[in-house]
Amino acid sequence: MPSYELALVLRQLPRPELISVIRRTAEAILDKGGIIRKLENLGTRALPHKVSEHGVVHRVGTHFTIAFDTAPTKISDLKEEFGRDIDIVRRYIFKVEEPEEHKCTLHEEMLPPAYRKDVQELIATAQRKQKPKYNYNSGLDYYPFQK
């Protein structure tokens, strides 16, 4: 089962109701055969802009993330279920990916264009696309093709 992260924005609610909303979403994941790894509260704060959801305009929201594992086929069901919940303003499910080992390529990118690999490839493809041209100094004193 791949790991996912559910980023939630809940509407402004008193604490007991907030708890019930989170319990509801967590139980939805567990009912679909998922495992909850982590619950994270990112706090209640003013949203960066007003958001209209379920016919109501929200200006304050509570950010919450749930890290969980579940089967990929259940993700669409979860999305549909959270989409119907009027207490949830935004819901996004992201796949958790391990950061890949990456070597900085800035040095190669800062080279002059003629030394850059991508530019060299561009030049090579341009030369490959050029049509074969008749060479006039090939010894014939006439043009051998139809003009």
Added chain:
Amino acid sequence: MLKIAKFIAHNATVVNITGSRLARTSNRFYAQTGSVEDKNITTRDSDEPIDITNPFEKDPQQCILCKNNITPHYKNVRLLSQFQSSYTGRIYGRHITGLCKQKQDDVERAILRAQQCLLMPGYHKDLDFLQDPKLFDPERPVRPHKY
């Protein structure tokens, strides 16, 4: 007397006709000089250019995120907001930020994700982060602007 004259003449012809043989004969006669020549040869060998890597080559450049081994994450809003214009909220390009291609891509994706999750404004910088230190100067880009 005649014998001596003949001997000298013989030797003289040898010297005159073949200069190369002179060296050999001298070598044969004066072993010490030969050893000096050998020494000269060995010193000449040590003077020849050696195959080594360029000692004056600078360390390869690294972008600021690779140098500090930072992977941009969408919940790390404070870091991401440093790559955003405080006037328009737009993400600065690679020619301004001076990041390598991969890291710039990661930063842009993380910013878009944070904006979707209502963690970050899209049309301005978060007012809490306006006084943050500047990682780069948009007026003085690493590579020239397109315009």
